Amino acid sequence: MTNQTEQDDPAAVLHAAAQKVQLDDEHAELIRYGSNAVFRLPNHVIARVSRPGADAEAVERQVAVARWLEALDYPATQIVGVEQPAVVGDRLVTFWKSVSDGETYAGLADVAALIRRLHELHVPTPIELPRLQPFGSPEAPLPSFTGLKADDAAYLQERYRWARETFDDLPFALPRGVIHGDANVGNVILDRVGRPVLIDLDSFAVGPREWDLIQTALFYDRLGWHTREEYETFVRVYGYDLLQWEGYEQLADMREIAMTAWLSRQAAESEKSAAEAAKRIVAIRTGASRKDWSAY
Structure with a gap:
């Protein structure tokens, strides 16, 4: 169980969530912190840690949309095959397949x-x-x-x-x-x-x-x-x-x-x-x- 201080730290939330779904988060790198804290993990995984009190229904819908687009073979970001979202206190964590090692934007x-x-x-x-x-x-x-x-x-x-x-x-x-x-x-x-x-x-x-x-x-x-x-x-x-x-x-x-x-x-x-x-x-x-x- 995480305490309040840990819940305030997105890296600690990520670690707790990664343990829940048995993903490696060693040397996780924070990429950005906006609406979500976004981390790059080993094994080509991206993790998104919500702000406190995120709308669970909206996050679950996001996961469902990703699965729908993948089934249609539409070129969109895909989720990792673990139970999602992972709930840690009042935050929600989702895990995504990293499509690149950086961010090169399309034309x-x-x-x-x-x-x-x-x-x-x-x-x-x-x-x-x-x-x-x-x-x-x-x-x-x-x-x-x-x-x-x-x-x-x-x-x-x-x-x-x-x-x-x-x-x-x-x-x-x-x-x-x-x-x-x-x-x-x-x-x-x-x-x-x-x-x-x-x-x-x-x-x-x-x-x-x-x-x-x-x-x-x-x-x-x-x-x-x-x-x-x-x-x-x-x-x-x-x-x-x-x-x-x-x-x-x-x-x-x-x-x-x-x-x-x-x-x-x-x-x-x-x-x-x-x-x-x-x-x-x-x-x-x-x-x-x-x-x-x-x-x-």
Whole structure:
């Protein structure tokens, strides 16, 4: 049994979970600590340790989605064949097959091809995918953003509320169906032989396909993270240009709010995140350039 101090340390949680499922976690390396603490383990295994109080149903659904995609031979990250998730106190741990020894991101042609292929899949009947609500249900409390200055937090809450109330009324043109929920170049990596693989299955849902296209369009149009040639390649392969859709500007505003809100939730723990969030809020407020936004 782990004590409270051990539960506060994701490495200790990982060790307890690895013992439960009989996996080797010696010399585990922390890769990142965001929504999950992500570790690289021996034998080509990646472990994801949730934050305290994670939604067990959501984590179990993520495991089910991985199994569904694997059964369809869709190139997505796959789980290790042990009982999952492993529960340690109020944290959940999942174990995944590592497809590469580093993180080499795929080009936008591969990203577009994987998203298009995903969007052609039928909604899986054995899995109850949620309806996409990127800003939560109407009755849910707004995020508090305690790490921000009071006026910044209040402004971001106001914009978050606007996005929540307006999202479903956008004039979506593409058919609704299975979506990744966080589709962007950062979630498609190349495996050890150079094949693109979709990762990060946390946000799978049923909803408008435009939500899976908005980040690539936004990264090109407002942030300058993709070149015109890269974006045109994405459009050609996927077969739809979101920049020509009448709801693009509003959806881009919403995606900026979602990106900034995610970062702002970390502001209380990270001065770097707090500074980046404050910079973004100024740009959203004033309409200033987003070209200096840092990638997270």
